[in-house]
Amino acid sequence: MKKDKNKISQSAxxxxxxxxxxxxxxxxxxKEGSLDAEAIKRPSLSxxxxxxxxxxxxxxxxxxxxxxxxxxxxxxxAPILSPFTYDENNWAISNQSPSVEHPFGTDNLGxxxxxxxxxxxxxxxxxxxxxxxxxxxxxxxxxxxxxxxGKALDNVMMRICEVVGAVPQMLWVTILVIILRPGFMxxxxxxxxxxxxxMARLFRGQVFQIKELEFVMASKSLGTGSIWIIFKHLVxxxxxxxxxxxxxxxxxAIFAEAFLSYIGLGLPLPLASWGNLASNxxxxxLTYPYQLIxxxxxxxxxxxxxxxxxxxxxxxxxxxxxx
Amino acid sequence: MxxxxxxxxxxxxxxxxxxxxxxxxxDDISFKVGRGETLGIVGESGCGKTTLGRTLINIYTPTSxxxxxxxxxxxxxxxxxxxxxADKMQMIFQDPFASLNPRMTxxxxxxxxxxxxxxxSKKERHDKAVELLEIVGLNEEHANRFPHEFSGGQRQRIGIxxxxxxxxxxxxxxxxxxxxDVSIQAQVMNLLIDLQKSKNLTYIFIAHDISMxxxxxxxxxVMYLGSxxxxxxxxEVYYHPVHPYTQALFSxxxxxxPDTEKSRESIMLEGEIPxxxxxxxxxxxxxxxxxxxxxxxxxxxxTKEVAxxxxxxxxxxxxDNL
Amino acid sequence: xxxxILKIEDLCFSFRTYAGEVQAVRGVELGLKKGESLGIVGESGCGKSVTAKSxxxxxxxxxxxxxxxxxxxxxxxxLNLDTKELLKLxAKDIRMIFQDPMTSLNPxxxxxxxxxxxxxxxxxxxxxxxxxQIALKALKDTGIPNAxxxxxxxxxxxxxxxRQRAMIALALAxxxxxxxCDEPTTALDVTLQAQILKLIKDLQEIYDTAIIFITHxxxxxxxxxxDIAVMYAGKVMEYGSSNEIFYNCKHPYTWGVLQSIPKVDAxxxxxxIPIPGTPPDLFSPPKGCPFAARCSYAMDVCKKVEPPxxxxxxxxxxxxxxxxxxxxxxxxxxTGQEVSL
Numbered sequence: 001m002k003k004d005k006n007k008i009s010q011s012a013x014x015x016x017x018x019x020x021x022x023x024x025x026x027x028x029x030x031k032e033g034s035l036d037a038e039a040i041k042r043p044s045l046s047x048x049x050x051x052x053x054x055x056x057x058x059x060x061x062x063x064x065x066x067x068x069x070x071x072x073x074x075x076x077x078a079p080i081l082s083p084f085t086y087d088e089n090n091w092a093i094s095n096q097s098p099s100v101e102h103p104f105g106t107d108n109l110g111x112x113x114x115x116x117x118x119x120x121x122x123x124x125x126x127x128x129x130x131x132x133x134x135x136x137x138x139x140x141x142x143x144x145x146x147x148x149x150g151k152a153l154d155n156v157m158m159r160i161c162e163v164v165g166a167v168p169q170m171l172w173v174t175i176l177v178i179i180l181r182p183g184f185m186x187x188x189x190x191x192x193x194x195x196x197x198x199m200a201r202l203f204r205g206q207v208f209q210i211k212e213l214e215f216v217m218a219s220k221s222l223g224t225g226s227i228w229i230i231f232k233h234l235v236x237x238x239x240x241x242x243x244x245x246x247x248x249x250x251x252x253a254i255f256a257e258a259f260l261s262y263i264g265l266g267l268p269l270p271l272a273s274w275g276n277l278a279s280n281x282x283x284x285x286l287t288y289p290y291q292l293i294x295x296x297x298x299x300x301x302x303x304x305x306x307x308x309x310x311x312x313x314x315x316x317x318x319x320x321x322x323x
Numbered sequence: 324m325x326x327x328x329x330x331x332x333x334x335x336x337x338x339x340x341x342x343x344x345x346x347x348x349x350d351d352i353s354f355k356v357g358r359g360e361t362l363g364i365v366g367e368s369g370c371g372k373t374t375l376g377r378t379l380i381n382i383y384t385p386t387s388x389x390x391x392x393x394x395x396x397x398x399x400x401x402x403x404x405x406x407x408x409a410d411k412m413q414m415i416f417q418d419p420f421a422s423l424n425p426r427m428t429x430x431x432x433x434x435x436x437x438x439x440x441x442x443x444s445k446k447e448r449h450d451k452a453v454e455l456l457e458i459v460g461l462n463e464e465h466a467n468r469f470p471h472e473f474s475g476g477q478r479q480r481i482g483i484x485x486x487x488x489x490x491x492x493x494x495x496x497x498x499x500x501x502x503x504d505v506s507i508q509a510q511v512m513n514l515l516i517d518l519q520k521s522k523n524l525t526y527i528f529i530a531h532d533i534s535m536x537x538x539x540x541x542x543x544x545v546m547y548l549g550s551x552x553x554x555x556x557x558x559e560v561y562y563h564p565v566h567p568y569t570q571a572l573f574s575x576x577x578x579x580x581p582d583t584e585k586s587r588e589s590i591m592l593e594g595e596i597p598x599x600x601x602x603x604x605x606x607x608x609x610x611x612x613x614x615x616x617x618x619x620x621x622x623x624x625x626t627k628e629v630a631x632x633x634x635x636x637x638x639x640x641x642x643d644n645l
Numbered sequence: 646x647x648x649x650i651l652k653i654e655d656l657c658f659s660f661r662t663y664a665g666e667v668q669a670v671r672g673v674e675l676g677l678k679k680g681e682s683l684g685i686v687g688e689s690g691c692g693k694s695v696t697a698k699s700x701x702x703x704x705x706x707x708x709x710x711x712x713x714x715x716x717x718x719x720x721x722x723x724l725n726l727d728t729k730e731l732l733k734l735x736a737k738d739i740r741m742i743f744q745d746p747m748t749s750l751n752p753x754x755x756x757x758x759x760x761x762x763x764x765x766x767x768x769x770x771x772x773x774x775x776x777x778q779i780a781l782k783a784l785k786d787t788g789i790p791n792a793x794x795x796x797x798x799x800x801x802x803x804x805x806x807x808r809q810r811a812m813i814a815l816a817l818a819x820x821x822x823x824x825x826c827d828e829p830t831t832a833l834d835v836t837l838q839a840q841i842l843k844l845i846k847d848l849q850e851i852y853d854t855a856i857i858f859i860t861h862x863x864x865x866x867x868x869x870x871x872d873i874a875v876m877y878a879g880k881v882m883e884y885g886s887s888n889e890i891f892y893n894c895k896h897p898y899t900w901g902v903l904q905s906i907p908k909v910d911a912x913x914x915x916x917x918i919p920i921p922g923t924p925p926d927l928f929s930p931p932k933g934c935p936f937a938a939r940c941s942y943a944m945d946v947c948k949k950v951e952p953p954x955x956x957x958x959x960x961x962x963x964x965x966x967x968x969x970x971x972x973x974x975x976x977x978x979x980t981g982q983e984v985s986l
Contacts, residue, residue, distance in 0.1 A: 022946060022950060022969075022971070024971050025945070026944065026945045026946035026949065026950075027944050027945070027946055027966070027969070027971045027972050027973060028944055028945050029942070029943070029944055029973070030943050030944060030945055030947075030948065045469070045472075046426075046428075046469055047425060047426055047469065047471075213421050214416040214417075214418055214421040214422040215421060215422050215423055215424040217377070217382050217414075217416070218414065218416060218422055218423075218482070218485065219424075219435060220382060221380050221381075221382065221409060221412075221413060221414050222409055222413075222435055222436040222439065222485070222488075222489060223405075223406055223408070223409030223410075223436065223439065223440075223489075224435070224436075224439045225439075228439055232424075232427075232435075233424055236424075236426040237424070237425070237426060367834035367835060367836065368834050474923045476923065477923075504688035504689055504861070504924075505688060505861065505863070505902055505905060505906065506688060506901060506902055506905055506919065506920040507919070507920075507923070508905065508906075508919075509905035509906070509917040509918065509919030509920070510919040510920075510921070512917055512919075513916060513917055513919060516913050516916075531834075531835065533835075534864075534906065534907050534909075535907060537907070537912075538907035538911065538912060538913060538917075539913050557912070571836060572835060572836060574839075575835045575836045575838070575839035576835055576839075576864065577838075577839075577842070577862065577864030577865045577867060577868045578864050578867065578909065579863035579864045579866075579867050579891065579903070579906060580867060580891060580909070581867045581887045581888055581891050581892075582888075583867075583909075584864075584867045584868045589839055589843070591839065591840060591843065592836045592839075592840070595804055595805065595806045595807075595837060596834065596836075596837075
């Protein structure tokens with residue numbers, strides 16, 4: 001087993017499998033003061049930048065984002081560029097199948113469905129995003145105060161949540177819309193009235209967890225006050241699940257609006273929303289299927305995109321990257 | 324003992340753990356610490372040393388008792404005193420991963436105390452943070468990095484730099500090296516010792532690694548289930564322990580020396596540490612003590628001075644050891 | 646003359662991660678005789694746990710793979726053993742205990758039943774009643790009082806120390822040839838640790854089991870191991886008897902570690918000598934000796950070529966270029982004498 005080229009000393013054997021020729025010059029001491037012992041070689045990445053990097057590396061997330069972007073672009077520009085408006089009645093061309101002039105066909109009043117679908121997109125998307133934001137804001141405030149103060153106040157606030165949340169959300173929404181009369185703002189208010197409960201619970205849980213962490217204690221011992229701790233430490237660290245939750249909340253709101261339209265409490269005609277378009281289309285599905293298919297397709301694709309983005313966000317924001 | 328900097332009298336901290344149950348994590352602790360000295364606090368799990376550290380620095384509010392700093396009683400209900408506390412006492416935490424906010428850069432973490440008080444300009448804060456980084460053996464390029472990019476030992480040093488930012492007189496070190504590898508522990512220990520010399524800091528060093536505690540401490544306090552068992556200089560307590568628990572504890576610690584390990588007689592304690600919620604009646608150590616007498620099971624022993632500066636809470640302290 | 650029951654040669658194991666290959670173990674060589682105790686010490690990430698788990702192939706085989714090397718236990722080639730044989734081996738001949746007993750004990754099964762089943766796994770032809778007797782004896786041997794009552798209880802009804810003892814009973818009941826202990830006392834209080842270490846030593850004598858004890862605590866390894874392997878960055882730096890490693894160690898890493906812990910009588914006036922820097926990144930391990938970047942005795946050759954093994958008397962060996970005949974004269978800081986083989 002002695003393959004080395006060096007002489008073997010008397011009281012030991014050495015086992016070497018190196019092919020490099022070891023010479024006397026190599027036995028020179030090297031100064032380890034030149035050690036870059038504390039240097040960090042990789043470039044600096046903040047948590048958000050790293051999350052963005054992970055998100056963009058996910059092919060499904062990219063596809064979903066692009067699709068969503070396309071839908072949004074159409075929602076903005078299609079009604080502007082079209083020669084038709086959403087409420088232009090024209091009995092002569094009612095219930096026409098899709099054609100070059102009317103890519104989505106026309107409805108029973110001769111209105112162009114292409115324009116109505118994209119007008120509807122504006123409405124549905126706005127409702128979705130608005131409701132998600134309002135829910136998140138209320139949820140963060142409510143859950144944050146409850147979690148941070150804790151003890152008796154937290155008990156009371158959470159019990160209120162449970163009582164309100166015990167009634168199915170759709171029941172609250174239906175009652176509120178009936179009281180406030182169907183319309184854009186009433187729907188937003190109704191959907192926000194109880195939608196914040198989930199966010200509040202989520203944020204409260206995060207706050208509970210984070211306020212016990214040592215960096216919060218360290219901040220307290222530096223003499224900082226509650227407001228500073230909440231905004232500097234709790235909110236940035238608790239935001240990730242909220243962001244993911246919002247991504248999932250948007251399709252929920254869109255679907256809820258569609259549901260309201262089905263039970264006749266949606267936006268009043270001639271306003272277009274995906275919900276009332278689908279609802280009208282469902283009535284004539286057997287004769288004019290396209291009137292249901294296009295709005296439904298848009299609802300499904302949009303919801304799918306948000307859900308996929310939400311999934312990808314959750315993975316990207318996951319602090320798995322502890323090395 | 325040099326000028327007494329901190330005096331703790333009959334400090335207790337209770338937690339509510341159910342309807343009528345209380346956990347007395349810190350039970351009637353009293354001690355003094357001189358300026359520039361190190362008080363080592365040792366004990367096993369449930370002894371309350373971490374809770375004691377956090378109570379001293381006002382993360383927890385004491386249930387009863389008094390803390391005096393430079394002769395001034397710290398009445399933490401007084402807002403002014405609470406604010407002043409941060410300038411006098413700082414803490415180094417055990418977990419190097421959880422003690423730094425992952426969303427802030429190292430520079431921001433160190434400068435947080437100044438930023439909150441709106442001291443200095445942004446650039447000045449950055450420069451001063453870099454100064455502190457250099458004191459702890461890191462350098463400027465680290466100031467814009469995030470905690471997850473550093474090793475455990477480096478993070479502890481960042482924590483030390485943060486604590487130094489307030490120019491404290493007392494540093495409470497809560498197991499600062501337990502989570503670090505052996506070859507890194509010495510780096511952090513040396514840094515702490517150098518800082519103590521250069522800034523005349525006073526340390527309260529809480530740890531379960533007794534050899535490190537003995538190495539750095541002037542005095543040692545031994546805790547068990549929230550109570551103080553023994554207090555004295557580190558030489559006295561280590562070589563001449565008078566409390567049966569201290570004796571058993573020190574003999575149970577494995578020493579990195581095979582000859583010593585094989586030749587010495589380890590005192591084996593029976594059973595395990597009782598739950599801190601249901602502490603034994605009488606002396607808390609009575610359930611495991613090999614010298615237990617009847618009185619130990621019914622009456623809690625008072626702390627007596629068995630030798631100058633050497634205190635023990637036991638009905639029958641092992642004075643033969645002195 | 647006792648023979649080797651375990652022989653590990655040139656073991657290399659890596660993990661596939663999203664960022665590349667992590668070489669956890671890089672060429673480890675170890676041997677163990679019947680009834681002996683070997684301690685493997687090293688810091689976190691040095692590969693000691695992965696090495697030990699390799700002996701029973703407990704490493705995850707979806708993300709990890711054995712690059713090369715061989716493990717020979719009692720005449721069997723472990724790395725190429727078929728599954729049936731491997732399971733038999735794990736049931737009877739090589740047993741393992743871990744840091745957290747809650748993960749090795751099934752929380753939904755009574756403790757006694759778990760031990761009895763373990764025995765029946767190892768000896769399928771044994772009668773149930775006989776297995777139960779052996780299980781009870783194992784519980785008694787590990788110092789659990791009221792063994793008959795405890796036999797019927799669930800793990801959560803045991804205290805922390807008793808769970809540790811139950812885990813040891815589970816491991817030793819089948820009288821294995823080798824017991825691997827992966828940091829079993831790291832999470833325990835000092836006084837409990839002393840009890841468990843004594844228990845393991847006593848049982849080793851009774852059952853005549855060989856032991857591999859993994860730890861990062863030098864005090865513990867001085868207490869329990871007869872021979873010690875010092876690992877760093879996936880390799881064995883030095884191997885020898887306990888006395889040799891503590892009193893006559895040869896590798897600069899071992900010198901560094903022994904100098905960085907406080908001596909029994911020293912106080913803060915005697916400075917600790919730390920090892921500068923941090924362990925290397927195992928994604929791209931350095932060429933040559935992994936310790937070179939932090940070693941104050943490093944030479945040019947250390948950075949370029951991996952040091953060969955130099956075997957000394959008493960089976961003490963060290964992987965370090967300082968022992969090459971062309972190396973300059975150096976003083977061993979622990980013994981104060983000139984470095985020599």
